[in-house]
Amino acid sequence: MIDAIVKRTVRYRQHSFIRVVRRTLAVIFPLALIGIIAQVLFIVFFSNDGYLYNVLSIGDWVPKVVLTKAQYSLLALSQVTIEMLTVYAAYGAARYTAQLYQIDDQVPGITGLVTSLLLSVRYTPNRGVSFDQNMMSYGSLLGGLLVGYLVGQIFRWLGKKNRLKPGQPIHTVDIEEQVAAYTRPILVIMLGALAINFVLNLVSYYSSYTQAAALMQSLSSGNTPFWLELLMVCLTTLLEWLGIIGSYNFQLGTDSTEAMANLNYALAHHTAYGVPYPYLGSSLYNSFANFGGIGLALALLLAMAIVAHSYNEQRMVRANFLPVLFNRNTGLMVGLPVLLNPLYILPAVFLPMVNILIAAFAIFIHLIPTPVYWVPDGTPGPLVAYVGSNGNFVTLLFTLALLAFDVWVYIPFVRLSLAVEGRIREIDAKEDHKDV
Known part of the structure; x- marks a missing residue:
């Protein structure tokens, strides 16, 4: 196969x-x-x-x-x-x-x-x-x-x-x-x-484009049905894979009335457990499904660092590490590339949704609180939920475990990609031309 x-x-x-x-x-x-x-x-x-x-x-x-x-x-x-x-x-x-x-x-x-x-x-x-x-x-x-x-x-x-x-x-x-x-x-x-x-x-x-963008943003950040939030996550990552901006590319976790209601509840009750809107799409996405940028780029980069051995591949990892750590993955999308690469479409599109489902279940059983506090721009992906939960240590451990799971899922896809690159190099050698 x-x-x-x-x-x-x-x-x-x-x-x-x-x-x-x-x-x-x-x-x-x-x-x-x-x-x-x-x-x-x-x-x-x-x-x-x-x-x-x-x-x-x-x-x-x-x-x-x-x-x-x-x-x-x-x-x-x-x-x-x-x-x-x-x-x-x-x-x-x-x-x-x-x-x-x-x-x-x-x-x-x-x-x-x-x-x-x-x-x-x-x-x-x-x-x-x-x-x-x-x-x-x-x-x-x-x-x-x-x-x-x-x-x-x-x-x-x-x-x-x-x-x-x-x-x-x-x-x-x-x-x-x-x-x-x-x-x-x-x-x-x-x-x-x-x-x-x-x-x-x-x-x-x-203003058709503006209205469409506003509609997408309201569906992904407001009090919408949970299944619709998951659909918007898949749509955003799919558009990013195609090289098109999506609804989650330009929003924060505290940009809606519902998010402010959560924050006010946490400040009034001194706890984020029991907030009125525990499963907001923007909050869950930015906290648990955006490590390194769209498509969990940090997990992909770490999987590449583990599996790849050639100098060029490791150079790609080193060049993109700092931007990806601070949730900017454009270099990786273009340089690896992830853009229009069919081998990465499944994990890039569906793995963030899996992360959100796992995080929502952890919130449901009160293992972790809903992240409600303001998070500075450029906070490293694995620390977003920790900062957003006001330094909850269990949330940090949960996030790191989630990142480890994502890396494990990405590893076979990285191996497949490297196998394809090897086959391409063989074709180049046989046909005496470069970069098929």
């Missing part, structure tokens, strides 16, 4: 779109890692609500002007890396799609970048023309990959079939002739992108 899974996964990896995705993610990984490290430093060290900012009392001994300038610098680095990841993905995917069919890749790459930017432009009466950050950041990475792939395919279908010849010198005249031959596909792509931009601006004008 394992051999059959490996063979099917190898066939999946050989699809042209997946080949383009893998190559593009490998190229943009350094930008994703640098950007997510900048975000971690900004949130954890230099934000008033940051975990280490409060633990180390940074605001008391670091001059305010230093804090402010550090915030601006880290924010700038984050905005030009992680906040524009979709644009870079569109550029890389367009280039690699063109290369896959051995046509010139420079013009398709630039066209993919411009197309991605055009799709992100929004017009509002108050702000005028601006860029939709949700369309440019990791939250829409799948969109950037698809845009780049389609741009490359259109150049393949409509462009002049000038094949790349290795070692052939390229002169200005050659470039001018090639660009002239690409006029038709560029025109088709720009007109199509303009039409899609018109539709997206209509949707934005009528």
